[in-house]
Amino acid sequence: MLSIRNLHAEVEGKQILKGINLEINRGEIHAIMGPNGSGKSSLASVLAGRENYTVTQGEIIFEGQDLLEMAPEVRAREGIFLAFQYPVEIPGVSNITFLKTAVNEMRAYKGLPPMEARDFLKYTKEKQQLVSFDANLMNRSLNEGFSGGEKKRNEILQLAMLEPKLSILDETDSGLDIDALRIVSNGVNKLRNSDNAFVMITHYQRLLEYIVPDFVHVLYNGQIVKTGTKELALELEEKGYDWLKEAYHLKESV
């Protein structure tokens, strides 16, 4: 589904990603872990097409197409979804209008007519229940004054409604209490199937108890320094990242 090859990217003249290689197939769940500032959100941003990032080397092929050639909205319509680490508040745009516009833009891309008002309502309700999203938040301005947990749940609600092929969840678990974490995880588990794939960016092994990954990657200093299975997450939880950093620097200095 997705091939990232030798990806180098910079932001404001600063090199952040320094040769990322990653293969993701449909049906898989990948976890990306790593210390703060190692480039996890940057990788997510490059995938989603944030414009202040410049790719200086390498390529990203998504479903056989050159992802880097596509505008952010085209990537979304082709099936990429990023659940933001920090969802943006947009006063004056109601949550429901936003969702309706997004759903209908996706449909238009597929050559489908806009959803009938009643069907849309039904569809929204169904997805709302999936993530226990408070119906009162639907008519409020997008994310404005939402609690941290409400914002994260809103990201998953959007994910549920847009049914992407590849979802990237950037620290969706941070700031969630255990109940919210369970709800969000259940939602994701219901949405996963053999045709889609998930990338979970997280600090905590906790999330991976609910959503079990097929692969765990450690990102450090703009590179994937280790890849393993879910046991790697446990090992990181116990030992921290220092042993990996040391190994990485030893390799660097050779």
Next chain:
Amino acid sequence: MTNEVTTPFYNYIVDGFPGFLDATPGNFLPLREEAFTRFKTLGLPTTKAEDWRYTNVQLFLKDPFTFSPVAGTVTETQLAPASIVGLDAYRVVLVNGHFQENLSTLPAIKGVTIEPLAAAATRPLVQEHLGQHIHLQDQPFAALNTALFTGGLFIEVAANVIVDKPIYLLNVYTTTHKNAFIQPRNLWIIHTNAALEIVESVLDLSDNGIVLVNGVTETIVKENAEFSHYNLQMAAKDGRYIHYTATEQEQYSRYHHFNFTLPAASFTRNNLSVALHGNYTESNMLGLYVANDAQHVDNHTFVDHLRPNCNSNELYKGVLLDSAKAVFTGRIHVNQIAQKTNAFQQNSNLLLSDKADINSQPQLEIYADDVKCSHGFTVGQFNQEALFYLRSRGIGEEAARNMLVGAFAYDITDQVKIPAVQDYIISHIEESIVIN
């Protein structure tokens, strides 16, 4: 101040005055002559005048204009472009300021008078109020209107009458093969405990000619009365509009003035002057200007807190594209005895082009000590994070920008209390902001 420049337009007016006067309806002669003397003393303003520093009105008076005291003929089908879908309202149509009975549907309820100002000339109320609520001494255009107005409406709502539906007041302008100078004049009086909503709009049907409209509206909102005025300025390209709106509020009255200036008239100057003559009044002045191309939009507002315990709340927001220019002046005067005044003012702008420009200046003159006054000015571009967020959900760039402009305007549009008018404005905003 003496007239420093004599332009062809000025000379045309001064030389033509005696003849023009013959063409205007009578009964206001002393007032007209006095105003004309005032106009000659003031002259047409240049950018040296404080109130016109950022608006060179001379640029818009260069073309030759013809004093046009008569209405043209307009048919029902020609009005179609100005219809507001779903609006349940009475309708009053003015053509070049002149009341068109055959195109109008007046309220059938008792206590509402709507007639041409000229027809109302002998009413004591008109004699008492006309020209008494504008600052003629420093307003050359209002003085010129007072000297030579033709057309316009007298509206009176009797005490305790709540007008059941809004009045849609459609100002149609038309001229063929020449540029027309048109000066309508309104006097509206809403008596004690009465309530009225007016939705005012413009339709420019001119063919091969530009209209220059210099209007004045004087309104008195009496004790505990409520008046909502939605002024929709979305006239055709090339039109030039100068309007002076002077409102006087008596105690416990409520006044809601909405001013929407959208494309495409090349020049708009609005003077809104609200004088609070009674205690415990409420005034909401909400403005939205969306300007594209080379439009010039100037809003000059003045709130005069003359009595204690009044609230005024002013919010003007602007979206500027292409090489559009906007000017905002917000003057607030708080009289020494106007204790417990609350006066708020905010002017916020979205500048969506490098060539667009905004000049904004608050003018606060506060002579009372127990007051709450604040003012603010902001100018910004699109929030890139918000834009990216919307696009990352599959929303195209143009639609995303539209949503953000709509969101920016929401503070204003949300307060429009007539749903059909609200929808109409929102869809016009969307049409206005095609970004090249």
